Amino acid sequence: PQKKQVLVKYSGNNSTNYFPGKMNFQSLDFSLEILDTSREDGQLYEYSVSRGPEEEVQQIQLRVYEAVSDPTIRILSKELANGSCTLTLNCSAGQGDDVSYSWHSHDRRTSGLCSANSSSLHLSYPLWTTTVSCVCTTTNPVSSRDVTFNPSECSHE
Secondary structure, three states: OOOOOEEEEOOOOOEEEOOOOEEEEEEOOEEEEEEOOHHOOOOOOEEEEEOOOEEEEEEEOOOOOOOOOOOEEEEEEEEEEEEEEEEEEEEEEEOOOEEEEEEOOOOOOOOOOEEEEOOEEEEEEEEOOOOOOEEEEEEEEEEEEEEEOOOOOOOOO
């Protein structure tokens, strides 16, 4: 036999909340709100409705994500050669679940230089170009954060 924990029971226009202070049940639209959500709340939930001899059951998987923190950019390598600056940059967020990374530029002229879908960016630009500005975006299902890398002349970086 399986045991299930009942959160709320609704019968005949009356509801019983077995976890007051943790759950809010709205009988108007049958919504259930989990207050102060924690990682332990991420689990499989079951919703059942009984009408006479029939019971309708739906299962809902709740996932709880930690928001991404402000990302940081580190220079992994730097090379100055033939009038060009070549950098390898790494973007990382210290916190967050299921984080994805992307690089872009707000300037159309440099968008190709700053394009990547990973935490690393290999950036190469002529030294006379001082307007290169690359943005690292960290995202997950609940949040998104940006940080901008503005290189000056490579020799001063």
